[in-house]
Amino acid sequence: DLLLPDRLLTALREARHVTVFTGAGVSAESGVPTFRDAHTGLWARFDPAALATPEAFAADPALVWGWYEWRRARVMRAAPNPAHRAIAALARHVPALSVITQNVDDLHERAGSTGVAHLHGRLMQPRCSVCGQPWRYPPGMPDEPAAGRRVTPPDCPRCAGPIRPGVVWFGEPLPADEWQRAMAATAGCDLFITVGTSALVYPAAQLPQVAAEQGARVLQLNPQPTALDTIADWNLLGPAGTLLPALVH
Ligand code: BJW
Numbered sequence: 001d002l003l004l005p006d007r008l009l010t011a012l013r014e015a016r017h018v019t020v021f022t023g024a025g026v027s028a029e030s031g032v033p034t035f036r037d038a039h040t041g042l043w044a045r046f047d048p049a050a051l052a053t054p055e056a057f058a059a060d061p062a063l064v065w066g067w068y069e070w071r072r073a074r075v076m077r078a079a080p081n082p083a084h085r086a087i088a089a090l091a092r093h094v095p096a097l098s099v100i101t102q103n104v105d106d107l108h109e110r111a112g113s114t115g116v117a118h119l120h121g122r123l124m125q126p127r128c129s130v131c132g133q134p135w136r137y138p139p140g141m142p143d144e145p146a147a148g149r150r151v152t153p154p155d156c157p158r159c160a161g162p163i164r165p166g167v168v169w170f171g172e173p174l175p176a177d178e179w180q181r182a183m184a185a186t187a188g189c190d191l192f193i194t195v196g197t198s199a200l201v202y203p204a205a206q207l208p209q210v211a212a213e214q215g216a217r218v219l220q221l222n223p224q225p226t227a228l229d230t231i232a233d234w235n236l237l238g239p240a241g242t243l244l245p246a247l248v249h
Contacts, residue, residue, distance in 0.1 A: 002246040008234050011191050011217045012247065017096040019189035020087050021207055025196020025222060027107050029081040029241040032074065036198050042071075053170050057129065061162050066151035068165040072123050073144035075105040083195065083240035084111035086248040093248060098185030102197060102204050104167045117178040117185070119204050121167035130161025174203065182207060192216045196240050199227040208232070 012018075024034035034041045035048075046067065050056050057064045088111045091097040099116045101108055104123040108116045126135045133156055153162045168174055182204075186192065192211035199205040208228050212218050220232035221243045229235055236243050 002236075002238075002243065004236075004247070005234060008219060011219075011233075012094075015094055015189075015191040017098070017185075017189040018090065018094045018191045018193065019098040019100065019185045019211065019216075020090070021186075021192065021194045021197070021204075022087070022099070022101045022103060022108070023195070023197025023199075024103060026083050026087075026101075026240045027078070027081070027103055027105055028196065029083065029239060030078040030107055032078050032103075032105055032107070034196075036200070048170070052167075054172060057162075057164055057169070060150075061129075061164075062150035062152045065153040065163075065165070066149050068123065068167070069142065069151050070144060070149070073142050075107070075123055076141060077144075078105070078107065080107045080111035081241045083244045084108055084113070086244035087195075088112035090248045098181075098189065100182045100185060100207065102201070104165075117182045119168070119174050119178055119182060121165075121175065123165065123167065125166035126163050127166055128156035128159060128161045129164035131156060131159040133158045134166075135163045179203070183210070186211045186216075187214045189216050191219065193219045193221065194228055194232070195221045195244065197222075197226070197228075 028034050035043050038044060051064055051067050084107050087099060087108065099108055099113050101116055101118055102120050104121055106124055127133060128135060135154065135156065156163060186207045187210060189211060192208060194208050199208065208218055208231050212231050218232045219234045220228050221236050221240055223237060223239055
């Protein structure tokens with residue numbers, strides 16, 4: 001059994017509004033690779049500038065679309081893990097729960113969380129890169145293209161522009177409504193739990209700082225040290241799939 005500090009248990013029991021902020025680490029135990037982990041992270045094998053920018057898509061749409069199709073197929077084959085399920089269950093234990101994620105997968109929703117703010121968009125909701133019209137995938141499980149295989153993006157039925165992944169690339173603004181909801185949930189909570197993020201990508205990485213400045217206690221769950229170690233009131237070192245179920249029972 002995990003030994004939790006008394007003050008943390010009290011903060012959790014007395015919290016009126018808990019906000020959970022997640023990054024790629026919360027999906028790691030579902031088999032979805034993180035970005036920056038040294039050997040297993042996506043960026044250990046692929047250059048972010050070559051894939052996760054509007055310039056990369058403009059230069060080589062099939063390379064970028066193929067990479068996201070590979071990741072989408074992997075996410076569709078993955079299942080929520082005990083961390084996603086514990087976050088969904090937490091909603092039944094506290095008066096108010098907000099969930100903010102940087103992840104583009106849908107594993108929080110598949111675990112039962114609702115109203116999740118997706119700061120970096122959604123893998124499953126592509127749109128036209130020219131006119132913005134949402135585009136729907138045909139039903140069914142896609143073939144998993146080999147990592148690095150080019151796949152020509154579909155054409156928009158309205159304007160014939162290339163369809164792009166529904167994610168937020170470097171240099172692009174975050175979706176305004178989801179950012180606003182995230183800021184409100186951050187400023188309004190009394191306990192802010194940050195899980196599985198390196199907190200290196202802005203503006204999302206500001207949120208724990210904002211929470212602390214607004215008077216919330218900050219709990220960090222991560223197996224590694226991060227940029228947030230000095231901001232957090234408590235740092236629990238370990239995998240989310242072990243720590244979160246221990247907190248929520
Ligand atoms: C476990 C675990 C287990 C492992 N359990 N944990 C201020 C300063 C400097 C730069 C900037 C700044 N403000 C903006 C910028 C530029 C840029 C930026 O932040 N750059 C930094 C890298 C320096 N930001 C942007 O460009 C943003 N846009 C913007 O600012 O727009 C301004 C604008 C306004 C108006 C008009 C136009 C523009 C957009 C950022 C978008 C980021 N997108 C990505 C890709 C999404 C698509 C895709 O999926 O491909 O989002 S980047 C990538 O990083 C992805 C993630 O959501 C994001 C965060 O990563 P995360 O989740 O933290 O993952 P990792 O891998 O870093 O960490 C995993 C963690 O898990 C580790 O700590 C592990 O230890 C841990 N872990 N196993 C728990 N089992």
